[in-house]
Amino acid sequence: MAENQFIVSSSPHLRSEVSTPVIMRDVIIALLPPSFAGIYLFGFRALAVMIVGTLAAVITEAVIERATHRPVTIGDYSAAVAGLLLALVLPPDIPLWIVAVGSIVAIGVGKQVFGGLGHNPFNPALIGRAVLLASWPVAMTTWRWPVASAPWMGKGFDILTSATPLAALKLSGIKTPYGPLFWGTVAGSIGETSAIAVLIGAAYLLIRGHITWRIPGYYILTVAVLSLLFGQDPVFHVLAGGLLFGAFFMATDYVSTPVTPKGQAIFGIGCGVLTVLIRLYGGYPEGVCYSILIMDATTALLDRFTRPRKLGEVRRSA
Amino acid sequence: MRLKTFRGGAHVPHFKELTATKPIRDARLPAKVVVALHQHTGAPCEALVKVGDHVKVGQKIGDSKAALTAPVHAPVSGKVVDIAPYPQSGGREVVSIVIESDGLQEVADTVRPKGELDGLSQGDLREIIREAGIVGLGGAAFPTYFKLTPPPGKSFDTLIINGSECEPYLTADQRLMMERPEDAIFGTRVLMKAAGVSRAFIGIEENKPEAIEAMQKAAERHSGIEIVPLAAKYPQGAEKQLIKAIVNREVPCGGLPVDVGVIVNNVGTAVAVGEAISTGMPLVERVVTVTGSPVKEPSNLKVKIGTLVSDLVEECEGFASEPAKVIIGGPMMGVAQFTMDIPVTKGTSGVLFLTIDEVSLEEPLPCVRCGKCVENCPMHLLPLFISQYADAGRFDEAAEYGAMDCIECGSCSFICPSRRHLVQSIRLAKAEIAARRRKK
16 A cells, blocks of 8 residues: 555546547548559659658748747647648649748648647648749649640640649630549649549548548538539539549648538538639639638637537527 | 447447456455445445444444435444544545454344235335445446435336446446346346336347347346347447437436436346345345456456455456556546555446556647547537636636536547547536536
C-alpha cells in the first residue's frame, strides 16, 4: 500500500487505435491515386509541384511554430496533407516558386495565424489556391494536355490546346466526352482530372471511416440535380473540373466543416448550389474552390443551429 | 434479420476471450471481509452489530430507516473485529464492518425459503427484495425494491432484463446466463410479478450465442418472456439505449424508464432476486470477472461481498506481469484504483488489470472537429462542444448543450483521435451544473 504504483485516471481506460496522425496519414494514402494519376498524365513536372507544395507547407509550419516558441507539430502530418492538397489543385506547369508561395500562405495565413491544427476556419489548401488565383491568374489558368494524350483529341480541338473541359464548355460550347473525363486525359489541375483516381482515394477514406458520405454526397447530388434543372448535362458537370476532388477531399476537411449531420447536409447542398451558380453564371469556369471557402464561413453557424435532437428530447413544435 | 440496436455508440474491442469460456467457480472463503455500510445509491446504513459480536451468514448487519437504501448482510460467519471507515472503490472511505471468518459458514436462521411464487403478493415480493439488500448488480447499485415501486400515477408495462454486458472484458453475466439460465428466468418471473407486468424482454448481445441459446431454452416454457438478440455495440447495455433498442421508446431527458412504462434490471440482479425467494439468502455474494493480461489465471469468481481485491488476485494465481492500472468495473466506465486493499461491493462486476503498455498515456492533441464523437454519442449530443465549454468554465452553455444528459459511457473519449478527455470534462461540467442547481 505504501508503494502504490497504480495509474489513476478518468474512464474510459480504452482508446481507439485511430489517432489524428493516423487519420492524416490515411488521407495522404488516399491522395496517392490522384497523385499517381497526375504524374502519369502530366509527367514528372507534376511530381515536382507536389514535392515543392508539400515540403514548403511542412517547413512553413515548423518555422512558424519554432519562431513562436510552440511545439513543432509536423509529426501529425496535417501540414503535409495541406501542402499536398494544394499541389493537387494546381496546374502542372505552374512555376515552382508560386507553388511554394501558395503553401506558405496556406499554412501561414490559412492555418497558423488562427492557432494551428484544429483552429482554422477555412480550408488552408483552398486559402492558398484562392490567393494564388488572385495573384497570378495567368499562371493559375495556363493548362496543358496530358502527356498521355488521348486519341479522342482530334480535329476541332486544335484551337483549344489549353482549355479545361469546363472552360471549353463555357467559352466555346464544346462538351468533352465522358471517357476522358473519367480517366483524366483532359487539361486540368494535377489531381483533379482523373475521376476514377479520385473515387478510389475517396473509397479508401470512406471504408476507413474517416469521412462520411454526407457532405460529398449532398454536394455532388446537388450539382447533378441543379445542372439538370438548368438544362445542362449532369454527368458532365459531376465529372468535369474539381468537383469530385473538392467534394471528397476539400469539403470533408474536418476542421472547417460542420460536425452535425444536418449541418453537413446543408453544407454539401450549399457547396453544390454555389458551384453550379459560379460555373454557369460566374466569371470563372470553375467554382469548387470558392464554393467550399464560402460555405466554410457558415460552419460555425450551421453547427450552432443544427444541433441534433437528443435521445429523449421533446421539442416544442414550432 | 437485422439485430435490434440504437443509433450511435462505438465498436469497442471485446477482450472477452480471456474469461468467456471459464466456468464460474467459488472463490476461497476469505479470512476477513470488509462490508461497507454504503454500497448502494441512497442513504448509508447504520451498523446493527457491535465489535466483538458473532454473526452468521445472511444475518442483517446494517440497515437504515431512509426510504432509499439497501440493508447489508454478513457474507461469512465469524466475529466482528472492527467498524470503521475503510477505502472503497469509489475513492472515498466508507464506514465498514470487518468480519473475521470462523470458516464454519453457519447460516442465520432468518435465511429460509420464502415459499412458492404464486403464494406471494406483489407487496411481499418487494419487501423480500428490500430485506435481501438487493441492488442493481450491473454497477449502478440502485436499490431494486425502490425501482420496483413506481411513483404515484405511473406504472410499468414492460420489464427488460439486461443481459447485454457490453463492457469489454467482463463475462460475469454471460457465464451466469450460460450456467444458470433457469435461475435467471425464475428471477425474471419474480421481477415481473413484483413490477406488475405481464411481458419481459431479455436483451443479450449477439456475440454471446451460447448465452442466448441457453436462455431461450429456459424461457420456452414461460409465457411473456422473450429473448432479444442485440447488436454487439457499446453501450448497448446502457438503460436508455437498451429501452430504445428493444421497445423503441425514448426515456425523456431528465426522466426515468418508468416514464415510458419500463423497468430495467440486470440479469445478475434477477438471479439474486430469485435466490432471495427460493433459498431466502440475501445478497452476500456475487459473480466478479477478474481479468486483464497481467492476471495469471483470469477467472469468473463467485465472491463474498467484502472480499479484498488483493485476495481475488491470489485466487487467480497472482500476476504474470506487472499491473499498472487496477479498475473496478469494465474499461469503459470502470473506476481506476490506487490500491488493491479495497473490497468487492454489490456493484462490483469486474476487476480489470492493465499493463503499462495497455494504458493510454498519450497527450491530447487539439480537437480537429472530426465529428467522430458526434457520430458515436449514444445520446446524440455534441461532446466536443460540451467539453470545450466545460474546459472554458462556461457551464451554462455546457448545460444548454445537454451536459446533464450525458450518460458518461465514454464512447466519445474512446473514439477521439486527438485523445481528448471528453467525458472527464463533461463529468466536471455535470458536477458543477448540479451544484449550481442545488444552490438555487
